[in-house]
Amino acid sequence: MLSLPVELIIKILAVLDLRSLLRCRQVCSLLDGLVRNDASLQYKIELTVAGMEDGSSSPLLVVERLHKLKLRQDAWNRMRFTSETAVPMRRGGVWELYGGVLAQSRDDHGLSFRQLPSDIRGIDDVGWTLEDLPMRIRDFSLDPSQELLVVIEKPRQINTSTYLVHLLDLHTGKVHKNAPTQGYLSHCPDGQSFSYMIQTCGEHLGVLFLSEDETVKELVIWKWRTGALELVITGAAIGAFVFLSDTQILVSHLGGLNDDSEVEPVLGVIDFTEASNVRTPIKDIGFLCLFRFPLMRSWAAPLAVHLRSDPAPSWKPHPDLQVPFHVAREDRLYVVTAWIAEGVAVKTLVLFLPSQTIFKHLKALTPEEKGRCLNWDEWGPTGSRLLTAPFNHSATWVCYVHGMAFASVWRSPMVGDERYLQIYDFNPLAVKKFRADLKEGGDYKEDEEDPRITTVIIDEPAHLPSAANLFINPVVTTLPFLWKKFPVDDTRFVAVMLSEDSVIMVSSQPRIRQYRVLTLEPGPQ
Template identity: 40%
Template sequence: MSTIAMSRTRPIIKWDSGLLFRLPDELLVQVLEELDFRTLARCRQVCKLLLTIINGAAALQYKIELGVAGMENGPSRAPFGTADRLARLKKHQQAWDALQSHEPIRWISMEERGVWELYGNVLAQAKDPTTLCFQQLPSIIRGIDSKEWTLENFDFVIRDFGMDPAQDLLVLVQSPHASIHEPYRIHLRHLSSGERHSIASTNAILIHSSRTDNYSFTTIQVSGDLLGILFADPVEDDVQLIVWNWTTGTRICRVIDEDIGSFAFLTSRHVLLALAGPDYDEDVLGPVLFVIDVFQHAGTGTDTLLQSDYLCKFSLPQLSEQVIHYSVLIRSDPAPAWKPHPDLKVPFYTARHERLLVLTLNVIEETRRFRSFLLLVPSSTLTYRIDAGASASDRRVFQWEDWGPTGTRLIRAPAQHTRVWVCHVFGMKFAFKHIANDKTEICIMDFNWLPVMRQKAEDSDDLELNLKDQMTTIRSGRIFENPVSTSLPYRSRSIVLDLPSGEGPIPLTAVMLSEDSLIMVADMPGIRKFGIITY
């Protein structure tokens, strides 16, 4: 029992820990349910009683498994009880750990027009200038049905498009008429029906005026209420990142800089940008990542200027003087505010607090040789430093030596690494193809380190995780000024594509990744199709 000893200042409470264990097991489970998964895992090591209670309560086991897997619980109205969710979650993780699918590869045709998107388990393609075709990729484990639908007969030519299945949102960029130099119109439609989106403002159209009709749209990304579009016309040196609140139609931010190469939403208010070409710092030769607060000038009509308005920047490894040009492409899925559409009623989904950023560094040497490297960065590597310096002044600079060697992993890009089929990351996983001994492999690098930590804590050898935690060094004097060492740990696994006898090797162009599927891309003359492997 507890006793109280009086002091001159305030009572000193001495707690008898035995009281906790006198509670009925049902009440003790309710107390433990208030703990986060890390604390629950520690409680299992306190005593046999807590170990027995936690191991015997599906709700507590489920919370731990969610946290370790990097997942969040689905809606309560989903048709799954706690024990069923736990069993499905374990099965989902085991399938990805072994890359073992119990479903045959499903092949679908690739449309000829070449405009496509993959996001949130939906693969979309443009069939013609006014028609889009959609495939909802299934998952038996998470209870997602396969679905196909087509939206056609739009009354304008579709230049490009993006989507967010979580909000039933389709973003259509209308091709302007060059002869009359009209502004760009961005149409906000329901992904399921093609009708104007019901929660978008007034006419569900955003307007962007410009002085060029030759924009390309390297990135169209939605994160909650925010829609970001990168308009790029390098010939006219006109590159702009526009961020709207798509529900109100309000322009939140405009960043103008001819060297912007790519962007990604880092948090609900921060955008990460990468530039191509020379750095703004004269004493640093190499690429830099800029972080801006999109709400810094919201409502003022003032443009955001990278040279003066950035929140902070992260220097990348210094390049050799033999590099004459470079660019950085940022990819990360899903967006920070991602949640599956509630109608899917999934039992669990990829957590939003941590995502992998895949940065493709393309460089051209003096000899005109083209080289590519991949820098893999958990979002927390950046957000931790942003949060830690939140009270400091803007324009903070994080040098590579202070964040890169332990917080990232730099690798040489796989042979024939694609710059087209770039949806190769989801959550904390990165997928790519590898050819060895005339065999094509699909490889996964998984940067969720929690299963490893749990296995080490439990001293278990039950699961082969293929750990890669050694520091590696890339020595390329023609690319980097100094050797670049990185040590971020990851798990590695792969499968060899095994087709029935007589079909021959798969002419695989690339591999893409969604929450439940690997998507093989065969994009060669005479063979254009997608192969879906579902887990």
């Protein structure tokens, strides 16, 4: 191989995975030099370590993309959120953050949008509004990559329970060019007064209808471009859902696996392309795989289990943005929040579950094997991290996860009400790289300019002393992550949301209602 022309050797190296590419550097000085000095190979390594994917529509040369990627990673690693934009909080009542766009309802028939900027990736700060939409907006969601706006309209007549799901163009408000002829989907759930969980994943659209008293819950999945119904699941035990892939969803629910009188938190994987599109109780659904939580004591009563992950597995930015890179589509972090009652007290736990853990067990199934039930000891201790919920962990401002990272508020136990932004980064390669970059070993690094900005490797086993009475056996988890802490000069914010290049601090107090957008800024170039 080494007798081949250098250009051919580089082409051969370019098709290797990261591990093989790094191993080639150890073979000889020639291969080591080729890998270290070729921009395309370095770009491939840096992309993988950063959890990023190349932006195929970008006109930038590989050398330029590599330079911008290093700037972005330096800003992320050092928590350089210095560019600030204040966005007033509208009083319309519903909002959404997805794909780098913050959207709010203005009134019953209007929406405002703000594309969050990124100097590093060349994304402009753009705002626009849609006014006088013909339907009364009850809730909405969006997917900028498909220029899709999903608006749910309440039934127009008192004597009907038909809910319309309108499929609109994100910028014009007109019927989306790829929508069915009528421009909407419809569903008739049992019950009234619903709230909604809306998610898109490529050609699929999922809506979870939740009645006000939570006695009626229905999860519906369509192919939104054709209107074809793929799945309808019913049951008060349904908690939430997220897309795992273009064909699978992960559903949280509270139900007994062996006895209907039992209640325990369970995560179930469903292949909705193989399921029936007839309304089916969740207890009768054919799960591909079930993930059980630790066994609970008789006095522990699980109240709810919610799921969150952004963006969808197949998501990538709209080609018109021409970004040089974006969050990779392979890996996602699923944040599972469980509320568990112990007497009159309610304890909130958060489980951080990477998609690698789920797919590891799905791949182990034989083609004929369905409905395998995995006990906690088979997947949880080494494949997840279970923690007591962070300070002010919100059930309202739930856009706290993006890719493999989670953001929340951290309040200093030493200095009054001083608050920080904190990031949990579960990218395993980022953890390894951080440890390798520490010159003197250890697991801790302070910023040279501001020692309050710190990054720590958390790889010690996590015990749950405050929740020990909830479980029959001790619960210990070991999945490592990077913990980043960043001080802010504002104690009024109550929650933090996360986008690809920004963190958004939320102040929703009566006198101060705004989104404070902090954007990654490159250092000296």
